[in-house]
Amino acid sequence: MANIDRADLRDVDLNLLVAFEALMQTRSVSLMAQRLRIGQPSASHALKRLRELLDDPLFVRTPAGMMPTPHALALAEPIRAILTSIETTLFARASFEPRAERRIFRIGAMDYVQAVIADPLLAVLQAQAPGCKLILTTTDCDIVGRSLARGEIDLAVGAFPQIKTGPHQELLYRERYECVFDAKACRLGKRVSRAQWLALPHVIMSVRGDHSGPLDDVLRASGDRREVAVSTPNFLAIPFLLRNKRLMAALPSRMARAFCGKLGLSTCPLPFPAPAFDVTMIWNARTADEPGATWLRSQITAICRRMDAA
Template sequence: MNLAAVDLNLLVAFEALMEERHVTRAAERVGLAQPSMSSALRRLRALFADELFLRAGAGMQPTEKALALAGPIREALQQIRSVLAPDHGFDPSTARRRITIAVTDYGDLVLVPELIRLLRREAPGIDLAVRPLTDATAALAKLERGELDALIGGHLPDSPRCVRHRLFEERFVCIRDATRANGTENLSLADYAALPHALFSSAGGDGLPSVIDALLARHGLKRRVAMTLAHVVAVPFAVAGTDLVATMAERVARRFTHVAGIAVITPPFEIPAFAIDLVHSQRASADPALRWFLDAVSRCTRRLRG
């Protein structure tokens, strides 16, 4: 292909169509009239010999070809932008950019609200798209392809093409209905094993056996999981008003003490803490906007650690 014969503005149109999945919104995003974006789409289809985007309801659905092109095109445009906008030219207060991350339920509840407040305060022109992080291996592959800018969560896999930063550690606590807890901050091992348990399992299984079950087995005990829930936010509300007990991340639990009417209680045995990590690709070092964003994540977590 003769690169000189290709209008590189078509790649900007492709990026907008991929993110918006709608011709009119994509046109508004890049400052084009709707007919001009439709014309760009026709030229893109001819350039890549593929339909790229198909009508689906009120929007458009990318084809397999478009999905395969999305990462390389996005990365190429980011490289061009980084060359044209060196460090001293990046101003978060006036920058316009879309950043896409994938986070676990934990990140959605604990970190994302802090991050949104920081962005609205310091970089109101930066748009943040938050995707669910349910399959860590698949999310890492998307990060490597440039379809995501960062991953935030626990138990994330390693990659030689990505960089990992430890944000903080999280410990486990127990929660019970506030009325049944009667103000106590402790729970005996026997009571813990005897109570019916509510369990969060994002994979949809029963979550057994786990480190908690292994710890109980050392004492010759076994718990009964009376309820398994697919979303961590549902756990405190399932516990409230019942005899259930649940074991969950402390920072999540404390967000629901008043809203759901639960009490946070120290577990009757020590449960190993887990790390919350930030993972990004090595290309972030050449992108001033991404570097600023990653620093913003670090600043948010410093406040959480405090």
């Protein structure tokens, strides 16, 4: 086979191959023009260019129509295959078959969100997509945008108030804080007054290591302040720090319900009004229509809806 410089393909117009296939099927220049929705002069010009490109008459006019030459007949199947391959490559949508899929899903999330969502999500993967694996990483407002843009994670779940609302995010649920404490160690009953809450030292979650959080803004607005004894970057560490200690914490309600009872801790509503916060799922435009990523997002949405209904 002669060596062909791919630069020679610059002279090959894809529309000429489409015209060739249409003429092979219709055996008529006028019918080819109708099928391709072009004028007959344009159809005749396309045939002229094909003949010059391939150095062969290709189709000969006879009383029975435009009959293909032996060279045209030899080209018919390869050209059909080329057009089919191009069409499949450019326009076919990939599918996602959960039971047959082998892939890794990467999710960035706040640690408490991981704990709340990971268990039911793993159950779904084992039941519906046993060949899929899950990698969970901790993320926050400072790094989530970069992680999504670099493709380090498929999606993120958490509280991202600094990220503007857009088409590639979904509100999963609205979360509120609850008091969590060791009732025996703190000598408290089932309810906590504002004075009791303020009197106890607190444990808070802070990614940046601060000794204040969203609730402190609420307290300052009314002239109050609390003593923060411990700051940790992980929500999940807080229940363990509270056990057998005279400490108070305000934790997301879903985490409080899921874990604190198992550790012998008490929970109750905050003794003052406090704003709720939104937990959202965000993803990059790059994966917005990818079937596997779409399936994963739908499963997380369904899990959160079931939690709200429980």
